[in-house]
Amino acid sequence: MLILFILVHLFTKNGSAVPVARPLDHRSPADSCDDINSCRKLFDIVWGCVATIFACTWVSVHPNVPPPNQSWLALFWRRLKMMLVGIIAPEIMVGFAARQFLGAQTLSKEYGFSMTHGFFFCMGGFVSSTGYPVAWLTQLEEPELGSEFLKGIQKIRAKEIADKSKGDALSKGVALAQGIWFTTQCLARVHQHLAVTELEVATLAFAVVNVFIWLLWWYKPLDVQLPIIVGPPTPVDTQPITPAQKPRFDRFIDSIVGYLEGDYHPLSSTSVPSFWSPPMSGNFQFGTMGITALAGTVFGAIHCAAWNTDFPTTAEMRIWRSSSVVIVTVPVVLFLDALLGFNLEGETEFILGETGLAFALTIAEMVFYGSSLMYIAARLILIVLPVAELRSLLPPVFMDVDWSAYIPHI
Structure with a gap:
């Protein structure tokens, strides 16, 4: 309802809001763009943003190994859904990438895996001869099959795993070049004191946050469709587990904060969930939350860079500013709230008592859900506003960069 109200307000021609005054530091005092050689069109603005968002998100998304025997359409739809998540909530993708990165690091330290092996393990790339994923650390420590799985994984060379990746230097280079070119244009x-649209600011935020994802998933194979079989050809008989189906909302929360023990059983499926990463220790969770909070804060800070840009109305300016402040502060609040929740366990019950501990946990939970709802609303607003602003762009927006000013003249 909030988004609908904002859309109705923005597209109402007889709105009472007053246009925001244009800054006085533009390159040219003229309010028109008459020279076609020094101007850009609305299509150029939109196309540059769309191309950058698509290039960044499509290449940065590294799906887990899918279930067997899926059609190309199912694989495309699976990756497209992850891409949409990366566009709507890039912080979730950063958190997902951070969990798998730290998981791969843990596997590298404890079992001597390479980072490529670690990522392949986290993404469900290893399966037993009966087809169920080998994706839990406890599976590597089983008395009967653990050593066999471990030996099988260690025998596989990192080059063999990397050969399954569909990504190469060219595809990543094109996406990187598009992101660098777009960032250079904005800078x-x-x-040159030229106006920048809110859509370009939002796109720049996507490009910067996707750098986090690229760095975290640097060694993760891209778009692998078939797993590698490890372990003995005839494993010990195991009884498949049929876990209770969790509600959709709980599965959504698992994809954001990570899976806990009991949330997923490898013996019950032929592939890991789309946002699967092996559960790790508390320090692992703190690291993941810290990286996610940092990415979310950077994402919001870039939106705050448009604080004094041109807005069609004063109302839009205030909505943009308040929403930008929300997405800057909420990731930090959620991080501190999560730390508080972890610290409330253990000896805290002895200090606060059972009633006091329950009250503190309730407050922490209310802060979590309240902040999350505010964040979701702010993110939706910052998706709608840049598009709505295109209906009323001021003439200085269409002035193009004078690249000849950066060419040395003798």
Whole structure:
């Protein structure tokens, strides 16, 4: 309802809001763009943003190994859904990548895996001869099959795993070049005191946050479709586990904060969930939350960079500013709230008592859900506003960068 109200307000022609005054530091005092050689069109603005968002998110998304015997359409839809998540909530993808990165590091330290082996393990790339994933650390420590799984994984060379990746230097280079070019254009416009649209600011935020994902998933194979069989050809008989189906909302929360013990059983499926990463220790969770909070804060800070840009109405300016502040502060609040929740366990019950501990946990839970709802609303607003702003762009927006100013003249 909030988004609908904002849309109705923005597209109402007889709105009472007053246009925001244009800053006085534009390159040219003229309010028109008459020279076609020094101007850009609305299509150029939109196409540059769309191309950058698509290039960044499509290449940065590294899905887990899918279930067997899926059609190309199912594989495409699976990756497209992850891409949409990366566009709507890139912080979730950063958290997912951080969990798998720290998981791969843990496997590298404890079992001598390479980072490529660790990522392949976390993404469900290893399966037993009967087809169930080998994706839990406890599976490597089983008295009957653990050593066999471990030996089988260690025998596989990192090059063999990397050979399954569909990504190469060219595809990543094209996406990186598009992101760098777009960022350079934005910086040049700021340097030459040219107006930057809110859509370009939002796109720049996507490009920067996707750098986090690229770095975290640097060694993760891209778009692997078939797993590698490890372990003995005839494993010990195991009784498949049929876990209770969790509600959709709980599965959504698992995809954000990570899976806990009992949330998923490898023996019950032929592939890991789309946002699966092996559960790790408390320090692992703190690291994941810290990286996610950092990415979310950076994402919001870039939106705050448009604090003094041109807005069609004062109402839009205030909505943008307040929403930007929300997405800057909420990741930090959620991180501190999670730390508080972890610290409330253990000896805290002895200090606060059972009633006091229950009250403190209730407050922490209310802060978590309340902040999350505020964050979701702010993110939706910052998706709608840049598009709505295109209906009323001021003339200075269409002035193009004078690249000749950066060419040395003798």
